[in-house]
Ligand code: HEM
């Protein structure tokens with residue numbers, strides 16, 4: 455126990471971490487969807503970019519998101535140690551010292567933003583910087599330990615990638631990436647609170663004021679339903695505003711319809727069901743597929759109907 459590097463005297467004790475632990479710090483599974491939404495923002499833009507520059511822009515989004523995730527874990531090592539889901543991460547498990555994680559996170563942040571600026575443009579680099587800073591300072595450090603609305607406001611960080619992808623190609627920010635930002639922004643509460651309903655005890659153990667812990671399950675189910683309704687409007691907005699075409703319209707209508715059904719099942723249930731496929735788990739898993747589908751449809755729409 456005394457050798458756990460984030461505990462007493464942690465910053466001076468050095469553990470030689472395996473490269474796999476550095477990868478783990480970047481939360482690669484979560485980042486697949488972050489990178490995908492960034493890629494779709496880039497591919498939906500009405501401009502051409504050299505494939506090498508496009509690849510570099512997406513790499514920068516991946517590295518920036520990974521840097522933000524690393525700094526989140528650097529800051530939260532003690533919290534992660536208290537939750538079953540996160541206790542085996544490199545820092546709480548003692549496979550890496552905090553200083554290495556800090557250097558890695560800060561270095562990657564600067565590298566991703568500077569490379570983005572040099573390779574594409576400084577607007578894309580600035581938005582990337584804002585999303586990293588937002589995730590680390592606004593969400594992780596400021597809101598997460600303080601308010602049940604932490605993920606609503608803090609979730610904005612995860613909604614920036616389509617804006618960054620678009621800006622990397624065009625040098626500006628159009629109506630479509632703003633609409634995609636809104637979609638991801640209002641998608642985040644049902645995505646996260648569905649999960650929080652079945653890992654509630656974890657957050658209670660770590661003393662994090664997540665909505666189900668503080669306000670209870672009924673209030674959480676109501677809020678999931680509320681944000682799903684707004685998300686449904688945001689999902690249909692691109693086609694109603696003629697920013698996308700019919701392919702997106704059909705995918706968004708069917709996909710959102712199913713989302714609404716699953717969210718309603720979560721809303722109607724009064725007691726928790728932590729079975730393998732209870733409504734909360736189903737909504738959480740579907741939320742991920744849903745965002746992949748809608749963002750993919752934006753690109754198919756643009757390339758097929760172009
Ligand atoms: C404040 C906002 C968000 C919070 C608090 C949140 C929280 C979580 C948590 C706790 C998990 C469980 C997996 C893990 O242990 O790491 C998860 C999974 C996931 N999240 Fe989110 N999320 C947020 C926003 C996003 C955004 C913006 C995206 C992508 C656009 C995203 C994509 C995913 C994906 C793909 C998974 C599944 C990963 C896997 O398969 O293990 N999340 N999220």
Ligand SMILES: CC(C)=CCC/C(C)=C/CC/C(C)=C/COP(=O)(O)OP(=O)(O)O
Pocket residue numbers: 481484488515518519522526530540582585586589598611612614615
């Ligand atoms: C380009 C760029 C910087 C993108 C950032 C993307 C971003 C903010 C994604 C948020 C996703 C995420 C893993 C939240 C976890 O919340 P948590 O850290 O509270 O979860 P935990 O309990 O698993 O630590």
